[in-house]
Ligand SMILES: [Zn+2]
């Protein structure tokens with residue numbers, strides 16, 4: 001007993017001597033290696049445990065013999081060795097970038113304890129700004145065109161989007177339109193049927209499935225080619241986004257409130273960036289796997305309030321996939337469903353910067369009738385309500401099949 005206690009004490013004192021930043025870095029690297037291994041052993045075939053697998057038709061099929069050969073070669077390479085460094089379709093540059101940025105974020109963590117208070121606010125502000133650049137910009141404005149906005153709003157949101165540094169608006173929107181059109185098929189860039197890790201980040205670490213590439217080539221992007229703010233960002237990619245994501249927050253903290261340049265960079269750059277990256281990725285992973293399928297019981301996208309908190313209101317994903325043109329991306333108002341993105345767009349409308357906000361509530365009403373839904377209830381804590389279907393007639397009794 002004494003010996004066990006002595007061993008425990010030795011272990012505890014050894015642990016306390018480990019530099020926390022080193023432990024965090026080691027933990028991050030190990031987690032990523034584990035992730036790659038998980039990715040490696042994943043078969044590209046749909047996983048049995050997902051709820052509605054295979055209900056959707058295959059999103060994209062080859063049109064020529066050559067296309068089919070490319071697809072076959074990809075599938076073969078995916079099915080081969082599960083040891084990551086033997087895999088043939090890892091994007092090594094992107095993988096290294098993503099691992100390194102997580103390592104930098106881990107190194108930044110200890111500085112949370114010795115930075116200025118303004119810097120802590122700065123992390124939150126840049127998290128919100130960059131998050132809105134994705135949710136209110138790349139997503140609801142440019143991908144879905146769910147509202148219209150003045151030039152000043154569009155340029156401002158384009159800068160916010162650049163702080164998020166998730167590729168250009170043009171490429172983000174093309175991938176996102178592909179995601180909606182071919183949701184949870186092999187042509188979906190982050191097909192959640194390939195598991196949580198793939199939908200979260202694995203899709204960025206691997207070369208694109210040729211079906212995704214081919215599907216993307218057939219997505220109409222002419223509208224965004226005509227938008228000067230989108231073209232400007234694309235023209236100066238990647239320097240433009242790198243400046244706004246890393247240099248701008250560092251300079252702001254350094255010159256506005258005298259934070260050391262290194263701390264301002266590490267905390268409002270890599271750390272904040274990694275937080276909002278993972279917040280965005282959770283919409284593709286968690287909100288496609290966990291939650292109520294209220295608005296379309298045949299599709300995996302889910303109502304996930306935890307993701308809504310992290311992603312500024314993008315967690316109501318069953319509603320969003322059912323009604324992608326709705327600028328709120330949620331059924332209810334902000335007092336019932338936390339949705340700061342909607343709030344900010346509404347604020348823009350008050351000042352006349354935003355117009356033509358589309359809603360889909362009538363469509364939802366029609367769908368309830370068509371699908372025989374007779375009773376729903378709202379569940380959950382205040383501001384995080386989720387609608388749940390509790391009663392429906394059988395489809396035959398409802399007299400319709402859709
Ligand atoms: Zn989705």
Ligand SMILES: [Zn+2]
Nearest residue numbers: 139176180324
């Ligand atoms: Zn969307």
